[in-house]
Structures are given as C-alpha cells and as structure tokens.
Amino acid sequence: MKATVPVLALIVAALLVLSQSIYTVDQRQYAIKFQLGEFIDAQTDAGLYFKIPLVQNVRFFDRRILTLDAPKPDRITTSEKKPLNVDFIAYWRIIDVRKYYQSVTGDEELAKQRLAQTIRAILGQEINKRTIHEAISTERDKIMTTTRQRADADAKQIGVEIVDVRLRRVELPEEVLAQVYQRMESERKRVANELRSQGAAESEKIRADADRQREVILADAFKQAQKIKGDGDAKSSAIYAAAYGQNPEFYAFYRSLETYKATFRSKSDMLVLDPNSEFFQYLKQSGGAKGVPRPGSK
C-alpha cells in the first residue's frame, strides 16, 4: 500500500505522455507533422498517428469544401461601358496541404483573400468582354465555367482546388435602376392602355354585331310577314272576286249601302237633307210623288 502514490503518479504520467504522443486525424481534416518547425509529414487519411511529444507538433486543416463569399458586389463595366454590380460565391478545397501551408502559412483568411483577388480579377476580365445581356442571361454559364477553370489553374499554386464559382447577384447599379424602373413603368402603361382600348374595341364589335343581327332578324321577319300578309290578301281578293263577280251591279249597290252605314253612324255626323228627295216622298204625302222610288239619288 505504500507504493500506491508512486504507482498512481506513474499511471498519470504515462497517460500524459501517451496523450501527447498519439493523435487522430479526422475524416474532415488533413494534418501536418512538424519537427521543430520543419515539415516532416502530411497525413491525408483519417486514422491514428503517433508523434514524439515536445519535439514534434501537428497542425490540422479542413479538407471539406469551403465557402468564399464575396463580402460586397464588385462594380464591373461591361463591353457597352455600362456598370454592373456582380457578386460571386466560390467553393474551394485544399488538395495539397503542404503547398497550402507553405504559400499561405495555413491561414484560411489569407487564402480566401488571395482567392478572392484572383477570382475578382478573372471575373472582371470575363465580364468586360461581354454585354449586360450576355452577363445576365445568355453567357452567364460560360462566364462561370471559364472563371472557375482559370481561377482553378491559379489556385493550384497554393494547393487549392476551386470546386465552383457562381455568380450570385448580377445587378444594375442604383443610378441605372431608376431608369429601369421608369422604363418598366412606361411599358406597363402602354400595356394597360392597349388592353383597355382592346376591351373597348371588342366590346364595340360585339355590340355592333348584335345590332346587325337584330336588323337582319327583323328585316327577315318583316319580309316573311309581308309575304304572309300578301298571301292572305291575295286569297281574300280571289274569294271576293269570285263572289261579287256573280252580280257586279248588285254588289255595287249592296256595298254602297254597307259603306253608308259604316260612314254615318255618329252623332257628330251632320246631315243636311232636302225633304223634297225621293226618300221623303211619304213624309209629305202618303201617295208618294211618283210611282217607283229611286233610291240611288239622295
């Protein structure tokens, strides 16, 4: 039992030494082993590794895809000498950890600065060559691919691979924006006016068509009606002719009587009569003026 304390101390000391001499490299990391500041070895595979305590030390570097997010958009002039605000995102990865360490001393911020400068310069050149429309739409893909390839070639020197360069915002600068808004507004006004007058025109067309249909329908109906009436008139004329033709003289007499009856039948019709007419022959004397009365004359 007296040996307890030294044994314990020994165990602790052993563990301490052990913890200083082994290290694990994570799947997400690279490691570089230095001996008194001198590069010895780079571990690119995950696993358990040993080092000599105090003499050797280890630094770790991320092997995942890292993001380079441009802090603010760059103002780049296009081939038509118009300004464009462009901002990009780049994804990069350390592929040669030794080179990376040597060129940027393993400082991620420094590496980012370096990469951002490179990409910005290349992007500027690429966009300078193109018009706004190409940069925004048709050649955007090409700009991104070319920039990636060129930046990647440069980044190889610091042991970095550029996985991708993407244009995030391709914007028109503030002062151009006002003009764009004005143009958009006037364009919409044009559209609105066009729509309204189209509406009026179409409405008028429909109305006119309806009016035309009405006229046609009514005219048609009138024609038909007149024809029907004419048929009736013709038929009745035929009937009358057939009947009255049997004795035209009597018809004239009979019809005249009918007409007299129909004509003089109101109190407002004033007749001024001569009592000497045949009609009144019996009014004066019961024998009558002559033999047979003549009703034809009044």
Place this chain on the structure above:
Amino acid sequence: MSLNDPQWGKRGRGGPPDLDEIWRNFNRRINELFGRREPGDSVDTGEPPRSRFPIGGVGLLIALVLLVWLASGFYIVDEGRRGVFTRVGKYTETTSPGPRWHLPYPIEAVEVIDFSRIKTVEIHSTNPSSRSARGLLLVTDDENIVDALFAVQYRLKDAKNYVFNARNPDDVLVQVAATAISEVVGRSQMDFVLYEGRGEIAKKVETLMQEMLDRYGTGIQIQSVSLQDAQPPEQVRPAFDDAVKAGQDRERQKNEGQAYANDVVPRARGMASRLVQEAEGYSARVVQEAEGNASRFKQILVEYNKAPAVTRERLYLDMMQSVLGSTSKVLVEQKAGNSLLYLPLDQLLKQSQAAAAPTASGDATRPATPPEASVTLDANRGRELPRSRERSDGR
C-alpha cells in the same frame, strides 16, 4: 495498452457488445499492467481470479474510472436521426435509430444528426440596399427587375456526405439557392416569372440546385422549391397593378358587350316571331273575313235574284234607317226661295259632341232617359238650338 488491438474493432462493429466480456478483458489487461509492475506476480496467469485482485483504494478507484469511461460510450439515436460513426477519426458506418454503444472517447466517436426532418428555408436578400424587397431583387433576361421570394424544402439523403464533405452544408444550400434563382430568372422574361411561368421557374431552380449540391457532395436532397411570391419591385408596383386591372377591364368590357348582345338578339328574335305571327293572324283574318263576306253576299244575292225590286227597296230603307237613326240631321227646304239660311253647323256639332261624351261614360243612365228626352226636344226646338244634350241623348 494497445488501442489497435483487433478485438476492439470487432466489438465496436457488432451489435450491443458483451459487457461481461469487456469487463473480463479489462480486468485481464489491468492485471497484466499491474503484473508487470509487481515482480512477485506471475505474468502468464491465464485467468486471474477476482478475489486475488486487491480490492483496496487504488484498484477500486481505477475500476470506477474505467466504469464511468465505458458508460460514456452509450448513446441513443432518436427516431428520424442518424449516427455517423467514426473510429479514430475514420468513418465506419451510419447507425439507424435505437440505443447504441461505442467505444468511448478518444477511440470512437459518433455524431448524431437530424436526418429525416424536412427543413424549410426562405431565400431573402442579403443586400442591405434592397431591404424593401420581399425576397430577392433579380434582373430578368429583358433587363427588368422582379422581386421574388422562393422557399426551399430539403432533407438529407446521405448522412456521411452531409457531415464530411462541406463545411456548413446548410449555408451552402442557401447560397446555392440564391445563385440558382438568380441564374434561372436571369434567363427568363419578366412576364414569364411574374405570371405564367412560376411553376416552371421553380422546377428549373430545383434541378439546378440539386445538380450543384450533388456536385459538391453535400448529401442534401431538395424536396421542393416553390416560388412563393413574384412581384414587380415596389417602385413600379402601381403601374403593374394598373396593367392587371386593365386586363380585367378588358374582360369586363367584353362581358358587357356580350351582355348587350345577349339582350338585343333574343329580343329581336322575339320581335321577329311576333311579326310573323301577327302576319299570319292578319292573313287568316282577312281570308276568313273574305269568306264570311262572300258567303253573306252570295246568300243575299240568291234572295235578291228572286225579287230584285223589293229587296233593293228594303235594303235601301234599312240603310237609311240605320244612318238617320244614328246621326244628327237638319231638314232644309231648298225650294223656299233664295233667302239665306243661317245654319250654325259648328255649334250644332259641338253640342252633339258634348252630348256624346256622357253617353259613352254613363251607360247605366241611358235606358231611363229616352222618354223625357223626346219630350224636351219639342219644347226646346223653337226657342234655342243649343242645349241639345237631352235631345241628342233621346235619339
């Protein structure tokens, strides 16, 4: 103590490890350790009995520390999560939900990540100058500007890739979304983005995003991309709203025109059929009348032919009676010299008209009046020609 002992590995890989075995194993190793330090003991003891091990202070302490250390290897993977398992930093497997045990730190480690939960992100602008925008202010192919708000739903499809391939994959997703949206919208016309093409735009963004995420090996699966809102920028919104209104105005005007047509044309049809019907009615009436009159005439004609003179006289007198009975009349002897006779015809007419009015209205009084009327006629006759109300009534 050799950590690279193959036995460790085997136990770690299998299901829940046999604790008894581990305990025995450790005892053995510790015995070996102590055995080496205490020269008295034999090193090659196959199975050191527990009773022989000093259960004193040190042993107990060590055993306790070991126990705690071992217990720290327990973990539970909740439903919907995955454990990403690494042994000395190297990925070995992805574990599914359930209670698990791994060799404690620093040998094995597990990172439990949220796996099947669907996450939603709205893509907003990071540019402080476009704070007024709801989503992103984007330039379209026709160099107009739209304000579009996209939402992305995603979940993980590969836990290993998610953990190991990119730093902050969720941030990467947002960035990728922003660039993909900007690219897709940049290739489209404004009207397409704002109105008819919303679904298609979202679909294209989704495809592009997934392609990029796969290229970076983020282990993220896009569930859906939706264009929540696409509007013109605030500065020009009134003009756009007005244009939309104009479209509705056009429809309204068209509908009004149609309504007019729907009113006028059927009315005209109705009118047309009325005209035709009336004509047919007229035609029928005229023919029937003709037949009626003709038949009457023929019947009379038959009788007339039998006795022309008498019939003629009778017809004439009938007519005279009818005519004289219903009209006003004045008898004037023409042969009584050339003295000028004054007849106030217009006055007479006026009176007779005034007399006709009440008769038209008051039918009930009519039968009572005739007798008295005929009397007054004679009384008034000589003196005053006006006041012929009763007289005319009487006739």
